[in-house]
Amino acid sequence: MVQGAVNRNTKLTEEWLQNYVDDWVSFYHRQTEEGEVASYIPILKEADKNHLGISIISKNGINIHSGNVDIPFTIQSISKVFMFIVACMERGIPYVLDRVDVEPTGEAFNSIMHLEMRQVKKPFNPLVNAGAITVTSMLYGDTSDQKLEALFQLFERMLGFRPKLNKDVYESESETSVRNRAIGYYLVELGFLESELELTLETYFKQCSIEIATRDLAQMGMILANDGEDPKTGLEIIPRQVARLAKALMLTCGMYEASGKFAAYVGIPAKSGVSGGIVAVAPPRIREDDLPFLEGCGIGVYGPALDKQGNSVAGIRLLRHIAKQWDLSIF
Ligand code: DON
CATH class of the missing domain: 3.40.710.10 (DD-peptidase/beta-lactamase superfamily)
Incomplete structure (x- = not known):
């Protein structure tokens, strides 16, 4: 049973989703210990390896922010x-x-x-x-x-x-x-x-070296999920064909030599950076059951403790968990 799945009478409120995400973030916070911050760019060593934060922004305007979401970091x-x-x-x-x-x-x-x-x-x-x-x-x-x-x-x-x-x-x-x-x-x-x-x-x-935060990555991801169109204004920010090409590249190459595993276990386009950021894109899904974010969402993660491939160690696990619970995979 998908955790957080609901029967048709339950409302998928922002507060309800926020509680789930808060629990998951506090669980994965501990796993930041298993990674190391990037050190080949000297100043990146100053990051706090125990930080972990996530923002999720849906096309319909749902905003979830949990953990260390107010730390600016470079987009890399x-x-x-x-x-x-x-x-x-x-x-x-x-x-x-x-x-x-x-x-x-x-x-x-x-x-x-x-x-x-x-x-x-x-x-x-x-x-x-x-x-x-x-x-x-x-x-x-x-x-x-x-x-x-x-x-x-x-x-x-x-x-x-x-x-x-x-x-x-x-x-x-x-x-x-x-x-x-x-x-x-x-x-x-x-x-x-x-x-x-x-x-x-x-x-x-x-x-x-452009500085952003998790909410910015989530907003960018949401626009890619919406094929490049701003859902608020209906304006095309990125041409649809270009947005699709970018998502295909994110899925196949976005997590470097862990891209195959990420596609298999998480199943959504994503791109990481060595300062610990990940932008992920959950496109709209057509499903009978009542799952969160069927309309599509963007996800921004920050967790500077990295695994050997240079991806946020706790960030990847958190994304994998969320994708599983909410059935976000495109496959
Ligand atoms: O080229 C570099 O070394 C960096 N400025 C960007 C690398 C990066 O973020 C790789 N990502 N995992």
Whole structure:
């Protein structure tokens, strides 16, 4: 029996759902002990590994927020989804997909192996670093701020405010990221970059350093669940085809070498970042029974203690639990 499933006479109130989520968050809070905060970007070590928070926002305006939801954190790799969306909107889908593939790698997010070992014609997908840096190079602009403008505008349309750049995180990554520079040089050698390397990397480090909170991720996820349309205004924020493509990539590549397991055990598109954020998208479902969020919802998680693949250890388990209890899987 699905926990929290109700008979047809019970109202799925926000308060009722909130109580369930509060219980689940306090249970999974303890499991943050099993992970470690990212340390390869020095400033990320300052995060509190015991934090865990979740926000769920439905298309119908239900808002659930539980745990450490007021801690700002940097978007990191989750930005790759939205930079891909922006590139598709600026350049068109064919242009982007001519230059970056849509295949999972089964390798770590910052792997160089494929670029070096195989005669690849383009990076494997926009959600690993090689593909993401290539996508960033496609954006219009002669400065990193010009290149980032369309991303900030997209966030502003989705969130109703313009998020800020965390300068300290940007500088910390920019000063230390030798691996991304190595990937960048491979990309230059292979002729994949559309803009000069330093400009591209500066833009990439900045896009990773945009500060958000769980509610922002949930709001972004909800708009993706609604195929790119803002349910309040009916306005198209992201073209439907682009939103669908982004969700397919999240499902197949969004959790790096744990993407297969996440699809099997959670079953919804999601994207993680090394600061501990996860955005997840539960699309609308047609079901006879009375389950929460049949209309679709977005979920934002923050839990900086990471597993070996660089995904929030307690965040993944919490999502798996919620998806099981509420039968969110798309399969
Ligand atoms: O490229 C990097 O190292 C980071 N700025 C982003 C990496 C990231 O979030 C990977 N996600 N799990």
